[in-house]
Amino acid sequence: MSDKKVRVRFAPSPTGGLHLGGVRTVLFNYLFAKKHKGDFILRIEDTDQNRYVEGAETYILDCLQWCGLIPDESPVVSGPFAPYRQSERKAIYREYAERLVMQGHAYYAFDTPEELEQNRKEIPNFQYGQVYRMGLRNSLSLTEHEVDQLLDAKTPHVIRIKMPADERVSFNDMIRGHVSFETNQVDDKVLLKADGMPTYHLAVVVDDYLMKISHAFRGEEWLPSAPVHLLLWEYLGWKADMPQWAHLPLILKPDGHGKLSKRDGARLGFPVYAMNWFDARTGELTPGFRELGFLPEAFLNLLATLGWNDGTDQEIFTLDELIEKFSLERVSKAGAKFDFEKAKWFNAEWIKKVKGERLKEKVKTILEDKGISVADEDYLLKVINKVKDRCVLLPDFYQQAAYFFEQPKEYDINSVKPKWTDAKTEFFNLLVDKLSAEKAWDAAGLEITFKALAEDKAIKVGELMLPLRIMLVGGKFGPHVFDIAELIGKVETIKRIQKALELFNS
RNA sequence: GGCCCGUUCGUCUAGGGGUUAGGACGUUAGAUUUUCAUUCUAGAAACAGGGGUUCGAUUCCCCUACGGGCUACCA
Numbered sequence: 001m002s003d004k005k006v007r008v009r010f011a012p013s014p015t016g017g018l019h020l021g022g023v024r025t026v027l028f029n030y031l032f033a034k035k036h037k038g039d040f041i042l043r044i045e046d047t048d049q050n051r052y053v054e055g056a057e058t059y060i061l062d063c064l065q066w067c068g069l070i071p072d073e074s075p076v077v078s079g080p081f082a083p084y085r086q087s088e089r090k091a092i093y094r095e096y097a098e099r100l101v102m103q104g105h106a107y108y109a110f111d112t113p114e115e116l117e118q119n120r121k122e123i124p125n126f127q128y129g130q131v132y133r134m135g136l137r138n139s140l141s142l143t144e145h146e147v148d149q150l151l152d153a154k155t156p157h158v159i160r161i162k163m164p165a166d167e168r169v170s171f172n173d174m175i176r177g178h179v180s181f182e183t184n185q186v187d188d189k190v191l192l193k194a195d196g197m198p199t200y201h202l203a204v205v206v207d208d209y210l211m212k213i214s215h216a217f218r219g220e221e222w223l224p225s226a227p228v229h230l231l232l233w234e235y236l237g238w239k240a241d242m243p244q245w246a247h248l249p250l251i252l253k254p255d256g257h258g259k260l261s262k263r264d265g266a267r268l269g270f271p272v273y274a275m276n277w278f279d280a281r282t283g284e285l286t287p288g289f290r291e292l293g294f295l296p297e298a299f300l301n302l303l304a305t306l307g308w309n310d311g312t313d314q315e316i317f318t319l320d321e322l323i324e325k326f327s328l329e330r331v332s333k334a335g336a337k338f339d340f341e342k343a344k345w346f347n348a349e350w351i352k353k354v355k356g357e358r359l360k361e362k363v364k365t366i367l368e369d370k371g372i373s374v375a376d377e378d379y380l381l382k383v384i385n386k387v388k389d390r391c392v393l394l395p396d397f398y399q400q401a402a403y404f405f406e407q408p409k410e411y412d413i414n415s416v417k418p419k420w421t422d423a424k425t426e427f428f429n430l431l432v433d434k435l436s437a438e439k440a441w442d443a444a445g446l447e448i449t450f451k452a453l454a455e456d457k458a459i460k461v462g463e464l465m466l467p468l469r470i471m472l473v474g475g476k477f478g479p480h481v482f483d484i485a486e487l488i489g490k491v492e493t494i495k496r497i498q499k500a501l502e503l504f505n506s
Numbered sequence: 507g508g509c510c511c512g513u514u515c516g517u518c519u520a521g522g523g524g525u526u527a528g529g530a531c532g533u534u535a536g537a538u539u540u541u542c543a544u545u546c547u548a549g550a551a552a553c554a555g556g557g558g559u560u561c562g563a564u565u566c567c568c569c570u571a572c573g574g575g576c577u578a579c580c581a
Contacts (some may be wrong), residue, residue, distance in 0.1 A: 014581050048580055113579065120578095125508065127577080158579050176511070185509050186577095193579040200581050224510055224576040247511085250574070254517075257573070305530090309519060313529045332519075335574060339517050342531040352544080390543040400543090415541090462540045469541055477542040 004039025007214050010071070011204065013045045014056035017277030017286055018063045020260060020338065023221060024303040027250060029217050030069045031304075031326040031403055038214070042074035043207060044085045047092050054280065057085075063274045067296050068319065081211040086203050087271045093198035096236060097159045097191050101139070105235040109138035110150055110157045127187040129163055140267055159192040161201070161228060169227045174215070174246035174328045181227040191226050201225060205232040208243055216243040220225050220335070221259075223247050248327055249307050260338050264303040269483050270340040274299070290297045293394030294343075298350035302343045316349055348392040356384040363397045370398055372405045379404075384488060386479050400478065404487060407496055408474025411503060415476060420504055424467065427457050428501055432494050441490050443482040450482070471500035 010028045012022060016053040046052055057075070063072060073079030079182055083089055100106035109128070119136075120126045139147045140162070150157070163183050170180030187234065193201040198206070208216060226245065233242040251260045256267060265272035265287070275288035289299050301317055310317075310325045317325070351359070363384055364374045376382050387400040434449050450468075454461050469481050472493065478484060485493045 011581090015581075045581065051580060109579090116578085125577090127508090156579090160579095179510075181510070190579050195579080197579090199579070204581095219575090220511065221575055222581090228508090249512085252574075253577065259575080306518070311520075313520080315518095315530060334512050336519090337517060342518065345531055348544095387543090389545090392543095460540090465540045471539085475541085479541095479543090480539085481541080 004214055005212070006033055006036040007041060008033045008038065008042050008217065009041040009208070009213050010210065011043045011045045011207075011218075012049065012060055013048065014060065015048075015053050016023055016279070017262075017273035017275070018058055018060055019262070019272070019289070020272055020303065021248075021260070021334070023063070023067065023274050023299070024216055024251065024306060025219065025248060026064065026067070027300055027303055027322075028246075028308075028326070028331070031322050032215060032217070032328070033072075034323045035326055039072040040069070041079070041081075041211060041213070042071035042084065043211070044075055044087075044088045045200065046085055047193075047199065048205055049195065049197070055250055059275070059277060066275060066290055067167050067300055069300075078484060086198070086207065087465040089203075089207070090197060092210070093202055093206055094192060094330040097198070097202060100161070100232075100235055101159060101190070102234060104162070105231075106159050106161050107188075108147060108151070108157045109136065109160050109190075110142075110187075111137050112156075128160065129187040130165060130184055131190060132161075135429075144399045149504065154192040158190045158194055160190055161231065163188050163228075163231070169230050171226065171230055171245065172221075174244055175249075175331050176223075176247060176333055179223065179226070183231075184226075186227050189225070191232075197377050201228050201232065205229050205236065207239075209233070209236070209238045209241060212241075213243045215246065215434050217246045217248060220247045220250050249332060250338045251306060252335045254337050254339060270339070293396070294347050295350045295354065295394070297345040297354065298343075301350065302346040305346075306338070307332050316346075316353065326412065336348065337410075344392050351391050351394075352389050356388060359384050359394075361386065362394055363401065366395055367401065367405065368399050370402065372402060374405065379487075386483060386487065390477075390479075403473045403478070404484070407499065408472075410474055411500065412470055412475045413503065416470050416504055419463065420467075423457065423459060424464065425501060425505055427453065427459055427464065428471075428497055430457070432497055435490060435497075438490065439483070441486060443486040446485050447482045467500075467504070468497075471497050 010026045010029050029431065030040050032038070042060070044057055044060075046057075061074070061076060072079065073084060075084045078084070078442075097106060099296065101108065115137075116128070119132070123132070126132065128136065135141065138160070142150070163186050165184060167183040168180055169183060170178060173179050190199050191203050192198055207213075227249075230242070233239050252258065253260050253264050260272060262272050270287045271287045271292050273286050274286040275290040277286040277288065278284075279286070290296070297318065300319060300322070304317060304322050304326075305315060308326070308331050311330060359380060360377060364377075364380060367374055383401050383404045384397070387397065390400055391397055431450065431453055434453055435446070438445065438449060450464075453459055454464055465481065466476070469476065469478070472481060472484050472488070
């Protein structure tokens with residue numbers, strides 16, 4: 001690695017929500033940058049007017065915010081290489097494209113999209129390149145005079161790279177090692193579109209150069225266009241400054257085949273986007289990990305271990321640990337199928353690991369959204385610490401915590417009724433008296449009182465525990481019953497027993 | 507079709523010329539929990555196939571198969 005400052009960039013196009021794979025690319029960029037005390041830049045690649053979606057850029061920003069992966073330079077924080085939106089850099093690219101034309105490494109092409117479409121249909125394996133370009137309308141096949149005329153008449157045209165014949169371009173990928181391509185196999189990619197906007201190919205090279213990017217991470221789907229980019233770096237005379245590349249393995253569908261897509265999430269019932277994405281045009285809402293109840297720590301953790309490991313058995317990592325331990329040599333080459341079950345496991349682990357305090361605001365919101373008012377935050381914290389080990393997703397806190405704040409709405413009566421007896425009614429009536437007289441109100445003391453009375457009445461404790469649970473909780477779940485009684489307090493405990501007693505006896 | 511990349515339990519993966527091929531999720535069985543979950547213990551479960559190289563290959567090489575990606579004036 002050279003001694004130049006590490007600068008990496010995440011360069012999404014604002015066309016919709018941020019996909020799992022996108023966030024993982026951000027993560028790896030971020031980890032690499034922070035590990036090497038470098039800069040992490042966010043650059044918006046909005047060169048396609050047609051696919052631009054309102055709100056997508058804000059979404060990306062919010063998403064990075066949620067994950068805690070904050071860029072050092074971006075359209076909003078700015079920096080020495082602004083602007084960071086390619087649409088605002090439009091004028092820059094033309095100059096370089098023209099330069100390539102002058103040097104003979106690129107040329108004007110006047111073919112209409114329809115003509116090309118026609119060719120692709122009629123000629124098997126049609127490629128705009130070596131074989132066919134002289135038969136098409138461009139500044140290579142036309143005379144200088146004809147070209148000037150077309151240009152003067154403002155004929156719509158693009159600029160294409162002229163792929164050289166019979167060359168082998170190769171480079172060293174940080175993940176894959178040596179990769180090489182035959183130039184004859186690559187077509188003359190469009191560099192500058194008819195609307196004057198650059199394509200990704202030109203823009204990424206120009207901006208990576210201008211923004212002094214040292215290492216470039218992107219998905220494996222970009223590997224086939226690497227030779228184009230490589231040649232561009234060379235032709236523009238920047239080869240010495242070319243970033244080192246790393247093509248990340250893809251995240252695949254859990255079942256069938258192919259890249260994981262938004263559709264798969266809907267089909268298989270799990271999120272694919274980081275956060276909810278609402279498409280104003282279609283009115284469609286695509287669910288996200290955040291809203292489903294994932295902690296950002298867990299989300300990042302599961303993404304990090306999808307294609308990377310530290311060589312030990314450790315699976316749970318904090319962001320700081322990831323920064324410390326991350327290394328590209330340990331990124332795997334093969335694509336990984338996404339496993340939502342394991343994703344949930346990561347979240348459960350993080351809910352257990354994290355301090356109750358960290359969960360307070362989130363749980364409060366969940367409860368309040370369900371109409372439960374949370375006045376006492378210390379009490380909430382106690383409740384959270386009692387039940388957090390039983391929650392996989394944040395919304396699970398509703399079921400696990402609601403009964404600490406209000407009487408059960410529903411009772412699992414069927415678990416009690418068949419074995420209900422008058423003796424039990426008598427027991428609980430006596431219990432109410434005993435509890436009323438209880439001085440100290442703590443779980444251990446309550447349990448002693450309860451068991452003593454049971455023995456006195458000659459009823460098996462086991463016969464009484466479940467009814468008491470149903471009385472306090474409403475169902476067969478939750479922590480130790482006496483812990484619950486202690487927390488909800490004397491008055492509430494007695495109230496619930498009395499109310500349930502009426503229900504059981506009606 | 508062409509080009510490129512890849513291939514260890516169902517899934518994520520560790521390992522690496524000589525190992526009882528390790529871990530995790532999930533799954534199965536059991537223990538603990540007078541509920542449920544947690545936790546704990548145990549079990550089933552993998553080197554795609556064929557050729558080389560080698561004393562020895564799952565590991566290195568080649569081929570095949572399979573999987574994936576790209577093949578737009580999209581990124």
